[in-house]
Amino acid sequence: MPILITAEELAARLSSGELTVVLDVRWSLAEPDGTEAYRAGHVPGAVYVDLDAELADHDLAGQGRHPLPTEGAFTSAMRRWGLRDGDVVVVMDDLGNQSSARAWWLLRHAGVADVRMLDGGLAAWREAGHPLDTGDVVPEPGDATAHFGGMPVVDIDEAAAFPATGVLLDARGAPRYRGEVEPIDPRAGHIPGARSAPSGENLDADGRFKSAEELREHFAGVGVTGGVPVAAYCGSGVTAAHEVAALAIAGIGAALYPGSWSQWSNDETRPVATGVSPVE
Template sequence: MTGLSGSARDEVLVDVATLAADLQLGGLQDPLGGAPVLLDVRWELGRSDGREQYEAGHLPGAVFVDLETELAAPPSAAEGRHPLPSAGAFQEAARRWGVRTGSRVVVYDAVGGMSAARAWWLLRWFGVASVQLLDGGLAAWQRAGHPLEAGSVESEPGDVVARPGGMPVLDAEGAAALAGDGVLLDARAAERFRGEVEPVDPQAGHVPGAVSAPTAGNLADDGTFRPAAELSERFAGLGATDQVPVGVYCGSGVTAAHEVAALATVGVTAALYPGSWSQWSNDPARPVATA
């Protein structure tokens, strides 16, 4: 594994075979030396047993990351359900995970990267240059016959310094403007976009002018990212290319990070709206579109 060399897809994703070989060799494939830091981001909306799942079985050497407490600040109506953590809080967490200056990091989960992408995005936002998602996550690792280990892993403390600003972001006003001047993708399920259901936020619907682009459409049936040609065709069909400004939101800035990653694999840079629908829909002054 070579970190940020190679294609746009290789900068974002690492496959199981490459990671397994890299771990077996102790990172000797990498010119900088050292195996990557492995982070397990086991989280799903409506579930709170991520740590229990992790302790039952995880990639050897992987450290558990708590999305609710380590990848987000406390929720509020003003900022949304998963506001970005402060630089200080994130730095403390990343050092606890064992991330050092110059570390390579691989993140994974059990839901096709939809929660791990939040860690991928935040690490890059805070200045960690070499971060990859394990393509297919835990399921792909197990399908390949690689072992898991139980229990918890405690890493030697790292020394990484969190410097925010490494990825483009949008606030609510910026998202509203981009929906008119560029392409604003809504990564939630289509029925939430249309306003037919809303399980968690105060209003149903979407940001006026946004385009429905459910995150699940980024993945093949086996939970790996779809081939580059398919993703390029998908996003081009939605108007999202490298020729126009692109932004993404979801319910609370988690699965939208997955869409930012998918776009990055085909060379399209997209800004994340961290507050997303949970922030937008809590402000009665903001317009809401349906259907």
Template structure:
């Protein structure tokens, strides 16, 4: 099952009367007004999903800024959105699915059979001239049964060792990977051995995913290849889910590090590398930040 549905496909599905749960994940780093944006306009019948409170537990240093919620809590939340057993779910946002991908990944991990991202999100729906509505939607509670563990994950220990036998991708902006800026996490840089592959390069200017062949070429250019294990992290495990979806479109599977750099950089026992190359702390691949903030070449 591919992760995307396009606007014509979704429109046709709705017109045919096929039950479809639409979930609006309007969230972006630094923008706390997702619900306000949703209330102003959203796809007809779409239910608002609050990423910070419904797709994550409260932030704690040893789990990161957006820890995954428990299966029980997530199931209660999905039922509150009106999701029933056997439903088709379509998630979207207004930022190239960078936030909606978190929900897509979580529902896939929970074993939901059919969950999709609306390619291009709200912008694509609007550009097609299709109707939007304002206000809040309050669905009848659903009865969905969710599991867990259907998508591969890694923890900090596995992420540390991953570059020795596989490829660890850093999905954040290049300047954060290189350690030039760090707006939210306690240390700047990247996990030693990780390769920079910003999530923003997965989509075109309209926010739609690149064609599978283009995505495959993109990922092959940073070292992804058949048979080579891949894991992905970002700042807090949100946009890394987008990278997992893009890799799937390209024909690759990847594990997610949910705690990501927000967890890693809070642990004083874990090193941080800086610079443009992966580096392992022992050669020319970038500086190696030691616990406590000192930097050794």
């Protein structure tokens, strides 16, 4: 199944009446609630998705800032969005898919076969001259059911052991990886053995994903070659999903460590590395 859809392709699907569920996942650390931005202008028919409330389970202690939701909770969210079995789903944001990739990953994990990210996000839609709607979209409830297991996952112990046999990628910005700054979590640095591959480097200057060939070259530069096992983490498991998506575009399968640095750094028994090399 394709991973990306262009603004032109999405507009053609919507205008032809092809059943397409569009999910608007606007979120950022600075503006975690994207409701007002969504209401001010969104792709026609798009349903707003609350990343913090619907793509995470904050009742789980010790699992990081964005633990994965339960199957039951995610089923309820999918049905609120109007999803039915067999639907084509398009996810989007205004952040180069850095937040909507979390929805892409969870939907794939839940067994939804055809999930695509709007390449370039809302900016690409606007630049192509397509219209925006305002206000809220409240669809008829769907009947889809989440069945987790569609995407590989590693836990904290598996993440610790991963560099011994594979490549563990850190999708945060390089200064956080090196331990020079840490604006959120209690300790600065990275998981020993992890390699720095900031998720922002998956995108071109226009906020679109680089080509499959460019991404393969990029990941080869951090050791992802020859069928080596790959896993990714970030601060709290959100932009790591973007890394998994970029790897998938490059034709490389990868596991997600959902707890990510927010779980690791809060566990004082876990060692921390700093500097530019994987272990220091």
